[in-house]
Amino acid sequence: MNYLPQISESHYTKEFSMRSGLAGLLVFYFYSAKYTQQELYEKKGYDTLDIILERVAKGNFTNLYILVEIGVVLNFLVREGFLEEDDQSIWSDLDINIYKELFHTLYFNFGFENGLLKFYRYYLQRSSAYSEIGLKIILNHLFGCFRISGYNSHPVDALYLLPSDIIEDIKIFILELESRNLFYKETTLLKELLNEFENRQQPLQTNYPEYEILQKLRKTKFSLHSTIEVKKWIEILIGLSEEEIIRGLATMKMNQPHLPDIWELL
Numbered sequence: 006m007n008y009l010p011q012i013s014e015s016h017y018t019k020e021f022s023m024r025s026g027l028a029g030l031l032v033f034y035f036y037s038a039k040y041t042q043q044e045l046y047e048k049k050g051y052d053t054l055d056i057i058l059e060r061v062a063k064g065n066f067t068n069l070y071i072l073v074e075i076g077v078v079l080n081f082l083v084r085e086g087f088l089e090e091d092d093q094s095i096w097s098d099l100d101i102n103i104y105k106e107l108f109h110t111l112y113f114n115f116g117f118e119n120g121l122l123k124f125y126r127y128y129l130q131r132s133s134a135y136s137e138i139g140l141k142i143i144l145n146h147l148f149g150c151f152r153i154s155g156y157n158s159h160p161v162d163a164l165y166l167l168p169s170d171i172i173e174d175i176k177i178f179i180l181e182l183e184s185r186n187l188f189y190k191e192t193t194l195l196k197e198l199l200n201e202f203e204n205r206q207q208p209l210q211t212n213y214p215e216y217e218i219l220q221k222l223r224k225t226k227f228s229l230h231s232t233i234e235v236k237k238w239i240e241i242l243i244g245l246s247e248e249e250i251i252r253g254l255a256t257m258k259m260n261q262p263h264l265p266d267i268w269e270l271l
Contacts, residue, residue, distance in 0.1 A: 021071050023270050027057050028071075028078045029250040035087040036264060040257045054088070058095055069106040073123050076103055078270060080130035085265040096133070103127060104135045107142055111159075115166055117174040118216065118271070121146055125178055126269065129185070140182075144191045147175065151198045163202060168209040173220050175199060180227050215245045222268040235262070242268075 020026035034050035037043070057075060066072045076099045082088040090096070107124050114120030121143060128139040145156055150166050152158040159166060167175070176199065179192050202208070222238045225231040236259070243255045254267045 021057065021060065021066075021075060023074050023078060024248055024251065026071075027053055028075050029248075031057060032078060032082065032267065032270065033250050033253055035082060036254055036257050036267070039087075039264065040261060050087075061095060061098060064098065064102065069102070070119055070123055072099070073103055073106070073127055074270075075099075076127045077123070077130070080127065081265070081270055084130060096131075100131070100133050100135050104139060107139055112146055113161065113166065114171075115147065115150070115175070116171045117177070120171070122174050122178055125181070129181060140188065141191075143178075144188060144195070147195060148191075148198070151202065153198070164206060164209065167202065168211045170211040170213060170216060170220070172199065172203065172208050173217075177220065177223050180224070184227065215242065215247075218242045218245060219268050219271050222266070226266070232262075 018027060018030065021028055023029045023032070031050060031053045034046045034053060038045075038047035038050060061072070061075060079088065079095075079099075083090045103124065112121040116122055117126075124139060125143050128136045128143075146159075148156040149159040150163045152163075175195070179195060182188050182192050218238050218241050222235065222242070225234045225238070228234055239255050239259045243252050243259070246252050246255070251267075251271065258264050258267060
């Protein structure tokens with residue numbers, strides 16, 4: 006694993022994001038500990054976790070999407086058994102601050118990576134008092150794009166809010182809700198609205214090959230041929246990505262398929 010020394014000594018300690026910061030480094034170290042069975046990486050993981058939790062406790066994130074990303078990563082690591090959910094004060098701060106951001110913001114980016122749909126992964130993994138209402142707010146924001154009766158209309162035309170990559174993110178969001186039998190009425194309506202939108206006007210096409218591969222990987226969990234598809238898309242991702250953390254995580258997943266699906270975080 007030639008990525009380990011490169012990443013350990015890289016620039017990733019300068020910010021907190023999953024793609025190029027401490028959140029990604031946190032996942033990478035715990036993956037590496039499980040992959041190599043070396044305690045050194047577990048120690049580095051806990052050291053990185055301490056830095057992140059100290060920052061979360063201070064609050065005042067200028068980019069609250071990063072706070073959501075940290076919450077998603079911590080949920081993921083708890084769910085996969087890397088961490089224990091034992092510090093309720095941290096979760097309380099995350100729940101309240103993330104809910105406030107979701108409730109009070111007018112969204113111009115609706116995507117999973119840096120927009121509204123980033124919140125749904127947090128709420129699908131959390132079993133808090135905010136989870137159900139958080140998902141309802143996300144759905145209400147999406148309905149506002151289509152300016153239908155009963156929902157606050159978004160001031161920007163849906164053509165500009167819903168380019169092709171965002172449409173795909175929304176479809177994956179619908180699959181996630183359907184797989185959990187959540188919000189049947191709302192998901193049915195949302196599918197109808199998306200279908201009408203795509204038939205009425207061609208969505209703006211985006212060109213982000215790496216993100217398209219991550220979307221395909223996120224959809225494999227709903228496929229009957231997921232094992233074959235995962236291998237194919239991971240190989241492409243390793244070749245496409247410019248980020249050492251992503252290439253390193255993808256390589257470990259390729260070599261040890263039992264490791265968790267890191268594309269849920271990207």
